[in-house]
Amino acid sequence: MTQYERDELVNAFYELRNGPDLVADLAQFHSDFFNFDSASDPTQLDIHFNLPDEPERQIFFAWHRYQMFEMEQAMQELNPDISIPWWDSSEDQSIFSPVWDEDFMGSFDAAWLLNRTYEDNDINLLPTPQEVSTVQAVQDFLEYANSMERGRVHAGAHRWVGGAMPTTLSPRDPIFYLHHTFIDKLWDDWETANPGGSSHIITSMIRYDGTYVFNGEVLPLVDPDDITDSNVLGVFYAENQLASLSDYTVSNSHHSIENFYYQFIIDVGDNFVVPSNTNCQVTSINEINLLPGFTAQSGSSFVARIDTGNQASRLDNTSLLASRINNPNPFEYDPAILDKNAYNPTDPNFEAAISVSPNPFDTFLDLKIEESNRQGMDEVVIYDISGRIVLQKYFDETNQYQLEDLNYLLGGVYIIEILNGNRLVLRKKIVKE
Template structure:
């Protein structure tokens, strides 16, 4: 259907052009974004970070503060590693779904066409991929002091890792495996720096990675229809958390088992299918669905009386049987006729938005997450003792048995400070540490195959 036909499309709808809109979301692989979308997404991250109060820092700090309390206070609600032992506290997938939606809503207040894209780390695995270009995700590393070390751990998932995960039929087993195995943990470790810590939302790539995690959960739920939670509340989204004078809404995890409950759809292979959704303007008025390629609306996609929405493509919109616009709905279905000058062109005013604003490394709680669950239970390492802790000039780790391994010492921003190789021993002593500045460090023990055996936090006097 050509542009003129779209402009004349009525289908019993009230056609309305909106001067200011907020958007619902068609999320796509970042490789399907226009250059304009990429530029606007990057600019939005920089704008949000430079706004007072800083939402990116707030969200990262919350994730860090409530990451995992299992070994501190088991009665405190937290976000990670509640399965398999604490199913009554489990919120991992639903919490992150609402978390990235929160960031997306803030972005859409800046530009309604913005949606958080996803990074398919099972397919797109090169450190030189377009994801890391300086005019996309690359500039954040130096400007925000993220300490990325792409490929430090060769843990990105294979397509078979993903397909095997999708075969699991029990929701709690699926969620537990998902959280701990490479389809989720791999990207955190592979990117490293802030991403491998509990403060991972400091890195904008976190949101692209978790958009992919959310897509995989959406795909799994479409296959199995068995997601459920024992809880009916989630920390941050329990009606008590206030940011910038606004109390965040109450969210029951069981109310967002389907991404469409938030108006979120996932496009693939140049096709966005809008289905089984009622436009109700619960979050945004009007709702805005934008995609470069084909948007196909049908199969019980309904615009209700009094609702308003825009469906906009750069190329094509197809309305299929099952699409329903009820009397009194306001809906614009259109082709973006400005694509040649704006959507496919890179912004010419970028540098003024991309300020150097590194995070304070003192605030970074270095947890070295994603080590949990990585060790084969049949070959688990037992730390007999780490001493002295706090240490001064040397530190010793006693293991349960002799091994070939490497000790790596990292500072609080994820930089490798020292590395020592050991051959077939259960006593690992690192000497000559006088020169390290006082503070907290992380010691990691890696075997000869590159597998993480031990992660432990230590303090230098």
């Protein structure tokens, strides 16, 4: 990205927090509909972890693709040159990466109280390039979607960044959008390698079901099968310094002028059509090639231009920079921010086999796992309501353990987590008398 593009992206995130606050709305929706047990209410749809058991409900790739599109369209209302880039966490794994610079993604941590931890620099949570290749080689769509969602390629970055990212409120952190743009690009690559391989049983998606209203506008009904090709949305991923725009018809359904802005060489052709009464602009910092297959029909407006002055901001950088420093905009407290293992879900069968008593408790807690369960526990963590660890115990794997001498804890609500081999098997609220 050029410095201009970085500045405009950062400014757009800040600007969208003013007024209706799309960032907060998307984060809250994502949290409210993150993951439900369909056995308790089969009519309640959710976004995450529907595979492998509930293929009729799975929308992981498609829902996030349209979420990225909704955010990018809002940014382009501020500046049509903005696009959300991707963060490849299999290659870019350093806390000293430019991604985290204070003039880029780093500025949000303090301003919005995101409390990133980068998991003490433990890059073992992040995927390797080989892991990405392995997941991408899966040919069955449902198996691919499940492996992607639950594995380190997707969940690893959430857990590594820490703060809001491993919680259901992860879209509070702008890095969420750079991460999920990477996931969307991988899906785009997979669909290119497996044409027509993506398919969904469900025909609309929560939020994008034609009923949800944001800022006075009803969001569209979106069939996930209609957006398995990212080109349908006018989304083209550039690689190797080349953006190839093809198989797309300009519609102006979102903006009066559709603008495609890249710092790279842009090839426009192969059934890229600008119909009559539509407006399109293609902008590069380097070079634009109009190839056979490109059509600008009579009565359309098409402009191809080289941006030689890309350092000039369309947004008021001075005032926005001042607002970052002098008027930070932290999010309102939501208890979901304490769910630091949202992307490492518990096994509901295992969870049902564990008892924590008494609750409310005073000086001790008994932890028991049914003898019939072949898994045990080897770690217990208790958090106060602010998310601070107040107790952490490691021990040899067992089915029964007693936490003693808890009289030092103040009365109130706490969260207890029980783990087995770093895998979360129970999280619940407990009350100290």
